[in-house]
Amino acid sequence: MIVTRFAPSPNGSLHLGHAYSAIVGHDLAAAAGGRFLLRIEDIDGPRSLAPLAAEFRADLAWLGVRFEEVTPQSSRLARYAAAAGHLRGEGLLYPCTCTRAEIAAAAQRWGPEGPVYPGTCRTRSHNPARPAAWRLDVSAALARTGPLIWEDALRGAQAADPAALGDVVLVRKDAPASYHLAATLDDAADEVTLVTRGRDLFAATHVHRLLQALLGLPVPRWHHHALLMAADSGKLAKRRGSPSLAERRARGEDGPALADAIRKGSFPAGITLASS
Ligand code: GLU
Ligand code: ZN
Numbered sequence: 001m002i003v004t005r006f007a008p009s010p011n012g013s014l015h016l017g018h019a020y021s022a023i024v025g026h027d028l029a030a031a032a033g034g035r036f037l038l039r040i041e042d043i044d045g046p047r048s049l050a051p052l053a054a055e056f057r058a059d060l061a062w063l064g065v066r067f068e069e070v071t072p073q074s075s076r077l078a079r080y081a082a083a084a085g086h087l088r089g090e091g092l093l094y095p096c097t098c099t100r101a102e103i104a105a106a107a108q109r110w111g112p113e114g115p116v117y118p119g120t121c122r123t124r125s126h127n128p129a130r131p132a133a134w135r136l137d138v139s140a141a142l143a144r145t146g147p148l149i150w151e152d153a154l155r156g157a158q159a160a161d162p163a164a165l166g167d168v169v170l171v172r173k174d175a176p177a178s179y180h181l182a183a184t185l186d187d188a189a190d191e192v193t194l195v196t197r198g199r200d201l202f203a204a205t206h207v208h209r210l211l212q213a214l215l216g217l218p219v220p221r222w223h224h225h226a227l228l229m230a231a232d233s234g235k236l237a238k239r240r241g242s243p244s245l246a247e248r249r250a251r252g253e254d255g256p257a258l259a260d261a262i263r264k265g266s267f268p269a270g271i272t273l274a275s276s
Contacts, residue, residue, distance in 0.1 A: 002034030
């Protein structure tokens with residue numbers, strides 16, 4: 001049984017890029033008689049959950065994309081804390097009290113997600129008076145697991161290279177998990193077999209594969225689809241003048257017709273699928 005998912009964060013309305021992502025996930029599952037899940041990634045707090053989650057459900061229904069909704073992150077905080085506690089017990093996490101500005105100033109290289117944390121706090125004694133995030137000691141973790149491989153449906157076998165992102169945060173200063181820890185645990189709990197998401201998260205998968213090995217989680221396959229871009233090759237976002245799905249819905253656009261056009265690769269003017 002193939003199980004895919006769409007996992008939007010309720011911090012803004014969905015746009016065409018999200019519609020594309022949901023349709024890719026839905027269609028891959030549907031073609032194989034599988035299940036397509038909607039999971040609300042509200043680790044930032046349930047503050048915006050109710051209205052935006054309702055909007056997301058209505059957007060998908062409007063497009064004609066059928067889904068099963070699974071537990072949102074805000075209901076799984078204890079599970080994240082337990083996994084973090086396990087990794088801490090294994091000596092694989094260390095507290096980091098650096099601020100964003102300190103990290104930007106200390107970084108020696110730029111990774112796929114911005115300045116790469118240079119490990120400043122790995123050997124520094126911890127001042128418990130300062131709020132701390134907990135970071136994964138990636139080289140210690142890799143020494144534990146040995147080399148890892150993962151499979152992308154479009155790009156084939158990948159040698160996991162979690163070091164590219166540096167020692168990522170697993171427990172945030174303000175939340176019991178980071179995106180990396182929460183999404184990895186959730187995909188396992190939801191029994192996702194094919195993680196469908198945009199290519200912007202390709203590098204994150206190296207870290208997720210490492211977490212699966214450390215936590216003894218099942219290893220799914222991944223399908224990182226190309227991203228929709230504005231014609232000026234900027235990232236597709238509302239500020240570029242692309243109306244949200246909710247706005248399109250409110251002004252009476254035909255949802256299933258839009259979904260079909262997206263399936264055929266015929267996007268609204270000014271929007272293209274990135275080639276790399
Ligand atoms: N919640 C993430 C987002 O809004 C997606 C995470 C994922 O698909 O793994 O972009
Ligand atoms: Zn630090």
